[in-house]
Amino acid sequence: MDWWFWPACLFVFTLVIGIIAPISGVGGGVLFVPLTTAFFPFHVDFIRGAGLIMALTSALSSAPHLTKKGLANIRIMAPIVIVSIVTSILGGFIGLWITSAFPEGKYYITILLGVVLFLIFIVMMTSKRVEFPEVKRVDSISEKLGIKGAWYEPTLDRVVEYRVTNMKIAIPAFAGVGFIAGMFGLGAGWANVPVLNLVMGAPIKVATSTSMMIITVNDAAAAWVYLSKGAILPMIVIPSVVGITIGARIGAKLAVVARPRIVKYVVLAVMLLAAVLDIYKGLAGLGYVPKMF
Amino acid sequence: MKEVKVDPMNTSFAKTMEILTYLGLVLMIVPGVAYLVMGVGYVSTEDVVKNWGKSTKEFWKSTKGIEIHGYSWFLNNLSYFDCLSVIGIVILAVAPLASVVASTVRADAKYKILLLIVIVEFVVAIVRPLFMYVAGH
Numbered sequence: 001m002d003w004w005f006w007p008a009c010l011f012v013f014t015l016v017i018g019i020i021a022p023i024s025g026v027g028g029g030v031l032f033v034p035l036t037t038a039f040f041p042f043h044v045d046f047i048r049g050a051g052l053i054m055a056l057t058s059a060l061s062s063a064p065h066l067t068k069k070g071l072a073n074i075r076i077m078a079p080i081v082i083v084s085i086v087t088s089i090l091g092g093f094i095g096l097w098i099t100s101a102f103p104e105g106k107y108y109i110t111i112l113l114g115v116v117l118f119l120i121f122i123v124m125m126t127s128k129r130v131e132f133p134e135v136k137r138v139d140s141i142s143e144k145l146g147i148k149g150a151w152y153e154p155t156l157d158r159v160v161e162y163r164v165t166n167m168k169i170a171i172p173a174f175a176g177v178g179f180i181a182g183m184f185g186l187g188a189g190w191a192n193v194p195v196l197n198l199v200m201g202a203p204i205k206v207a208t209s210t211s212m213m214i215i216t217v218n219d220a221a222a223a224w225v226y227l228s229k230g231a232i233l234p235m236i237v238i239p240s241v242v243g244i245t246i247g248a249r250i251g252a253k254l255a256v257v258a259r260p261r262i263v264k265y266v267v268l269a270v271m272l273l274a275a276v277l278d279i280y281k282g283l284a285g286l287g288y289v290p291k292m293f
Numbered sequence: 294m295k296e297v298k299v300d301p302m303n304t305s306f307a308k309t310m311e312i313l314t315y316l317g318l319v320l321m322i323v324p325g326v327a328y329l330v331m332g333v334g335y336v337s338t339e340d341v342v343k344n345w346g347k348s349t350k351e352f353w354k355s356t357k358g359i360e361i362h363g364y365s366w367f368l369n370n371l372s373y374f375d376c377l378s379v380i381g382i383v384i385l386a387v388a389p390l391a392s393v394v395a396s397t398v399r400a401d402a403k404y405k406i407l408l409l410i411v412i413v414e415f416v417v418a419i420v421r422p423l424f425m426y427v428a429g430h
Contacts, residue, residue, distance in 0.1 A: 003342045007329065045349045053382055060314040060388055067307035070299045074306050074396055078407040085414045089421075100350040145403055152297050159297055216310070216389045217411070221418045223386040227379070228422030230361035231349045234334075234378040235341045238325035 006041060011239035013039075014054075018247015022255040024267040026124065028244050029055035029187025031271065034117045037110055038277040042236055044109050045099050048185030049231035050240045052092075052219050055187035057241050058248065059215040070151035071209035076164060076202065079145065081217045083171050084178030088218040091182025092225035104286055111282030113184055117275035120190050124268060127194040132160070135201040141167040149206065164200040173199065174214070181215075182222035188215055302404065306396040313388035321381025324374040334375030335367075363422045390415045 014032065021028040033051040037044050066072040099105040138147075142164050150161040173195045181188040192211035196202045202210065226232050284291045332338040340356045353361050364383075367376040390412065397408040 003332070003338045004329070006342070042345045043348055043352070046345060046352075053385070056385060057314075057318065060310060060317075060385060064307040064311035064314070067303045067310075068299060070297045070303070072303070073300070074303050075300065075404070078404060078411060082407060082410050082414070085411065085418065089418050096349065099348045106348065145407075146401075149300070150297055217393070217415075220386045220389040221415055223382070224418045224422075227367075227383065227386065228361070228363050229349050230353050230366055232379060232382060233341060233345065234325045234328055234375045235338060236345070237382065238322065238329060238378065242322060242326075 007235055007239045010036070010040065010236065011243040014240045014243030015247040018244040018249075019251040019254065020247075020263065020267055021244075022248060022251035023260075024264040026264065026267045026271070027055075027187045027189045028058065028248065029185075030120055030190055031267070031274075032240065032244070033185050034113055034271070034274040034278055037113060038274050038281060043099075044106055044113070045096060045229075045231045046233050046236050048095060048183075049223075049226040049233070050236045051185030051187075052182075052223050052226060053232065053237050054240050054244055055181075055185070055215060056219040056223060058187070058244065059212045059219065061245070063209075063212045063216050066209035066212060069209075070149060071205050072213040073147075073149045073206065073210055074213065075145065075147045075149065076196070076200075076206075076210050077213045077217065079141065079167060080171060080174045080214060084174045084214065084218050085221045086178075087175045088178035088182035088222040089225055091179040091184075092222040093182075095183035095185075096225065096229050096231060107282040107285035109184075109282075110278050110285065114275045114278035114282065116180055116184060116186070117271060117278065120186075121268060121271055121275065123190055123194065124271075127198065129193075129204050130197060132162075132203050133197065133201040135163045135165050137165060138163050139165045139167050151205070153205075160203065162201075162203050162206060164196075164202050166199050166201070170195050170200050178218050181218055182225070185222075185226075188218065301399040302396040305399050306392045309395040310388050310392040313384055313391055317381050317384035317388060319381070320384055321378050324381070325378035328374035328378060331374065333373075335370040335373040336375060387419075390419075 017028045017031050029051060032054055033047055036047045063072055095109060098109055148163050150159050153160045177188045177191040180186065189211050192214055193207045196207035196210055197204050280289060283289045328334045336356050344352045344355045347355060353359050367379040370376040393408050393411050397405055400408055
């Protein structure tokens with residue numbers, strides 16, 4: 001088999017993920033790591049490294065535009081990332097330590113990835129989105145920091161002002177999310193958005209945009225761990241980033257025309273399959289079940 | 294479209310991030326594609342394919358006979374396209390830090406403190422591997 005076979009497959013695969021992600025509303029970063037771990041021959045270290053760079057690139061590409069519009073807000077991000085930077089670095093460090101310290105570490109990580117994917121599946125199936133949540137009482141931290149913002153909403157033809165609350169509950173939640181993102185190289189929009197929207201009361205557009213801003217900081221901090229361990233391979237990163245970038249542009253255009261709900265359920269079913277495959281692959285590696293192939 | 298006054302802190306953050314993202318993407322993708330097309334790099338494409346199923350530690354032992362501690366593996370080999378491509382990734386990974394630094398200048402006193410903590414954490418994340426290596430880990 002020629003050397004370019006798998007990188008070419010990776011390019012096509014990420015192109016498809018990029019197209020599907022905006023249509024289904026499921027983040028590309030969340031799909032990339034578990035599916036690549038299940039179907040490609042690369043070690044999970046390099047897949048996590050590539051996943052992290054992919055999520056970082058996507059977030060960096062959209063965050064500036066959203067920030068200029070007033071949708072992503074550094075006032076919300078700053079108190080959160082003070083904690084989540086530490087946990088995301090810790091996650092990256094522990095994840096790479098497990099695979100290098102234990103001969104069977106790769107399989108433990110693969111099983112854990114499957115379990116996390118189940119968790120993500122449940123969150124995506126059950127969490128709701130509130131367009132404009134009502135914040136009746138601002139918490140003391142948000143009050144002292146003067147966290148507020150505004151953006152022009154074209155569907156309402158007016159400027160919408162917002163405030164947030166429950167910072168004391170949100171910060172530990174973001175700490176956990178940062179750890180998972182760093183450890184598995186996953187994008188974290190699946191968890192950031194519900195916490196910002198449902199717990200803190202940020203309008204959904206502000207939640208999705210500020211989530212991007214948080215991902216830029218968390219993933220960039222964790223990326224240094226992967227860089228310092230040599231877990232970033234251009235042969236895996238480049239086809240992935242190029243594929244998902246082109247795919248996302250096509251997907252964004254298609255999403256404007258049609259966004260059938262069935263696509264979301266098909267993607268969630270694929271996610272569930274990847275979770276099962278990852279757990280099976282890990283258990284097979286440890287010798288608890290027979291290998292598939 | 295109605296005008297919204299965006300916090301100057303956010304504007305500085307966005308402008309810096311935008312510039313560094315473009316720069317990082319170009320520097321990552323152009324040499325990266327050249328590496329994939331030519332097949333020659335610090336680690337040849339054949340060696341990568343033979344060893345990409347191994348853990349990072351085993352990969353570097355098998356391909357170059359080295360253990361990786363820090364950033365010298367790509368900084369000392371910038372004449373190769375694969376390592377040059379990693380410089381693009383470095384710029385992307387430093388973009389949020391530079392954006393936070395830029396926004397600190399226009400922040401109020403409370404946010405100056407918060408953002409300074411973020412900057413310190415980020416800098417520690419970058420230099421931590423160098424200290425750990427010197428310390429013999």
